[in-house]
Amino acid sequence: MINAMLKKAAMIAIIVSAASAVSATDLMGGGASLPGVAYVGDNFANTTPPSRLSTNIALSAGFGYMQTTPNMDSIFGIFEQNNPNHTVSYCQTGTSLGKQILLGGSGRSAYDDCRDYGASSAGFSGLVALPDFASASAPLSADDIVSFQNGNQMERTNLVQVPALGVFLTLPINIQDDWGYPISYVDLTTEDVCAIFDGNARVWTDVGVPSSDQIQVVYRSDGSGATFAFTQFLTAYCNSGLIPTFTTEELYSDAVSLSIYGGRELGAAGDMGVINTVKNTVGAIGYAGYPSVATEPGLAYALVDGHDPANGGFINVDSNDILIDQVLGGVDDRTGLPLSTWLETSLGDGCLAMVDPEVQLQQVYPIVAFINLLTYTDNNSDPAAIQALFNEVTAGSSSLPEGYARVPSIVVANIIDNCIN
Structure with missing residues (x-):
């Protein structure tokens, strides 16, 4: 009887262990370098040369890159403490390259900046990358939408974009x-x-x-x-x-x-x-x-x-400053300032949001950028983990380094809850 009970307990332990292993996800993302200090702390700045890749995953050195781990009190550090089965890898490629990798733009590779994740389709710098998320300090444009339609739309259906931080x-x-x-x-x-x-x-x-x-x-x-x-x-x-x-x-x-x-x-x-x-x-x-x-x-x-x-004071964003289903539409020929335009495609499903670009010029300290989080609406590797990460960035408990501010909005929270499937 005791042996049977021990065998049953061992079997339960194996099942629980297997379930935990299955649920463990390394969310692979990258893009803008502006949120680096908020996402991972200042560890990335303390290597020579400065690290482009931040991760808690054990990776072999090579490819000329430097890597570091997130600080415990950073956004990713807090996320990993609150979600012990999950980790986050982040490759600082810059906004433009980060967007194009998520969208599936042809000829774009982060190979020179971070580890080659070519062995995994979920990676950020593989030849056919389908990353979990990206960050961009400039909103999606109409041209970006075309890149997505010609790239990763077939695999991931539609896009999610939410403003997360001001800096x-x-x-x-x-x-x-x-x-x-x-x-x-x-x-x-x-x-x-x-x-x-x-x-x-x-x-x-x-x-x-x-x-x-x-x-x-x-x-x-x-x-x-x-x-x-x-x-x-x-x-x-x-x-x-x-x-x-x-x-x-x-x-x-x-x-x-x-x-x-x-x-x-x-x-x-x-x-x-x-x-x-x-x-x-x-x-x-x-x-x-x-x-x-x-x-x-x-x-x-x-x-x-x-x-x-x-x-520099607060970074103020009113709910009316958040534009839904609009993207950048080029610049005004006379002024050179950015224009927004309504989506004219099936992507206009309430899942793309951005701060009105004019708001960047309306803050007390006069030079401000807004950092957006990007992912896909469908066929994500772990939607629950992505939702948890996005919620930690936009409305989490971690204190932000000086110079950052969250962009709180019920609109953003609803998009994260309703659009990431």
Whole structure:
């Protein structure tokens, strides 16, 4: 009798163990680097070179990438504590590449940035990737929808997009006075920022900074939501004349002609790429997420019109600011500012939401980006796990590093609950 009971208990243990193993999921995602500090903490910034891949999964080194694990108090760290059967792997490719991998755009691969997950169709950087989610600091566009229709729609039916976080962008600087000492306090007016990035200011004295250093402009060389937000700011405040100098784009070289800098420009990939280039270049100024800049001891940044992103106030988004079933529809030919357009396809099913781009220009601190979470409506590897992750990002219990804010909305919560199947 006892042996029979022991055998029965052992059988139950095996069944429970098997069920647990089946339910365990490593959610594979990637995309924007702006949310990196919120998602995984500052561990990724503490490797040399900075890590593009964050994961708790044991992976063999190779392919020239660096990897790290999420901090315990980060969003992914809290998610994994609350959901002990699940882990999250995140590849920081930049917004444009991240979107295209999720959408199934042809010829796009994250192989150079992260481990090759080619052995698994669920991976983020395989040749035929069907990732679980992506993050993008610029909303989906009409062109992105076409990429999806020609790519992963056959496998995953429709798309989900929800705004999740707002983040302040700042202008990291590396300026020395004429005696070689670093200048740590710089307060630029909007007009000064325009003069620097439209190429009219060539040395720092041109904008009232006591340094004869030549200005070196550091920009994101990869497609980036940080570039989308920053060029929207430049487009809104720096254009004059009939032909705009700036347009709002994810790729900086599409937003402005690099020839205006006369060779004083340096491109770098990712938030940390910009930050490290600024750190290593005297006279440099760039743009990056404030939380990433704050991870670098001694790195100075410029205030804008007296506003400091370290105490930039709240990021305010009203429920009326969230647009449903609208995507980016290009830019206005006259102003260069982004336009939204209604979906004209079957994708318009109430599952795509974005913050009205104009709201980025209406915050107290003037340079703000919004980070979106993307996934599929159907045929996901583990819908419950994806819902739990999205809820943790958008409405979770983890405290956010300075410079971030959640975008709370019952609309977002309803989309997560109703659209991820």
